[in-house]
Amino acid sequence: MMIGHITAMRPDYDVGILTDFHGRHFKFRLTAVQPASALHIGAEFFFDPQLTAAGLVAVQLRYQHHDGTCLSVRPPTEVDQPVVVRIGELVLNVDDIQYYALTTDQAEIRNGYASSARHLVIKMRGGRQFIFYNWDGVNIDDVVTKLATLHTVQRQFG
Incomplete structure (x- = not known):
């Protein structure tokens, strides 16, 4: 399990980029995030990293609240x-x-x-x-x- 921030979003391609604290970039599907209101630049997510033929991807994203708590938002x-x-x-x-x-x-x-x-x-x-x-x-x-x-x-x- 890792933590990263959204640093880029391309809604027309359903792709976002999460960047971890070491500067590594992980692609993810925007439609995989629930709730959709959590999608904004700088939003912090827990995620599981995977290495695929297309590069690093983030799966099982969970929204990170900035009030000190984090609740799983995955249905x-x-x-x-x-x-x-x-x-x-x-x-x-x-x-x-x-x-x-x-x-x-x-x-x-x-x-x-x-x-x-x-x-x-x-x-x-x-x-x-x-x-x-x-x-x-x-x-x-x-x-x-x-x-x-x-x-x-x-x-x-x-």
Whole structure:
């Protein structure tokens, strides 16, 4: 899985170009992107690269939102297809989230100081736990709103 930005579009040929952070170019079909409103120069997408006889191509594109989250916008092809959310640089399968909570309980010690600031706690099945503060470059209220639409059980608010 890679991340790239749309750097060129040719609607008359149904072709777009994604450029990754190393400057490599990947062709993709404009009609393969859902929703079509996501198509604009600079839009960021997750994609799977493939090498073909025609060169590098991008398949299975998923739109990257700039509010710190990313939701899979690919129409589901299977009943049990996972929904993925991106929070900062972390990519999580929504089905693996055991619960999440907005809280002000002391969460961790950062730089030697205990923090009691408002934060988002996400506990995963298997015991992993992630903690996000607004100053981490993540709008935790937006993340909770997105999670509420995708993960309606076992949510907690502090």
